[in-house]
Amino acid sequence: MKEKRILLIEDNQEIGRWVQEELEKRGYVVRWLLSGEEVENDIQGIHVVILDIMLPGLDGFTVGQRLKKAAPSVPILLLSARAAVDDKLQGLQFADDYVTKPFHLDELAARIEVLLRRSGTGLPDRIKLGQHILVDLAGRTVFNELTGEGVALTGKEYQILECFLRHPNQILTQEQIWMAVWAEPYINGDKALSVHIRHLREKLEQDPNAPVIIQTVRGIGYRVKI
Template sequence: MKTIAYIEDDLEIGNMVKEDLEQRGYKIEWFYSGEQALQDTVMQKTDLVILDVMLSGLDGFTIGQRMKKDYPNIPILLLSARTSIDDKLQGLQFADDYLTKPFHPDELAARIEVLLRRFGKSISECIKLGHIQVNVNENRIFDKQTRKEILLTSKQYQIFMYLLQHPNQILTKEQIFEAVWDEPYIEGDKTLAVHIRYLREKIEIDPSSPQIIETIRGIGYRVKQ
């Protein structure tokens, strides 16, 4: 069961969101202020944060920046009635998604699932694939042969984690692109292919003959476990 730290001081909205997400199988730790959440040990075992911007005391922007600094591997989803582009840009400097009020519960749930997948929160803690080992909780990948860490860019890591969340499953280019970039895939776009090529150069023994990330011609890619 995934744990969500929910920070909201509006009781009506808070009760509605908490009840809906609990029915969907999440464990909700509800805080009425950001200061309360920052002082609680639950953050050490939280999988995702839902943070309202308009809070009494320190606002959501301030709280979110502190959380991202202290817990960089925990995704933050901002909720706000503010719809201006300036507010969104300010929030997205540290947050991983921004949802404006009012919102439909299904959209909130969908965005949560996307963030959990993107941050690799839905797979086991340690994965071994041939010569590499992925420590999911630490967001680190090691080459067992050289005993060195493999450093990936953010997008390379997100692509790899998404593939690992679906072991042995053929994923289309559209599925991968839309999960990682969170925007529609345009036929003919080479962005994903370029990222896959650079990713292979880092994790494959022989990038020209990949053993970890397979190309399924005409469809997409697959990681076999």
């Protein structure tokens, strides 16, 4: 599994420390800076930038524009207490996403994964599941080596599977999966996710009634072991 390296630029000590610690618990490598001065020197090898707008010295808009010139392919996620439409429009002229404070870490992590997926960062091209399923992430295909046939997944089924693969061996709650795939808060009691999981098991598992690829962790959620 490739490292997923985050550059966090946040001058608030409490928020910066909290975001760094929580993201590192989720497996990211986080470099935290208190200002954006000479930040172009710190962009090498970074996969996603998390940038606060209200910074000492150079503001986030200026820093973001400099970063985009220095590394145009690296996605930038803006953090701000400003919720005004004009601020968002100004930020999104160069940034790839915009999150308003206060925010939930699960949402932030989900948005990071979306940016990583768009930029093609973080996973090997092929992943083996169980004894017979081969997922080609580069080609977005799934192959059953026992039958010698491709596995046809719907768009949402593939997105859910990809969400699991981007969090290998990690237990994901329904809320986390929903946010990552649908990009909106999960409504308690909604059965859509469990239906998609059932259909995935029918297509991937040798015995859907005794799944070994997509495992249920009772009372918490699901996980996929790699």
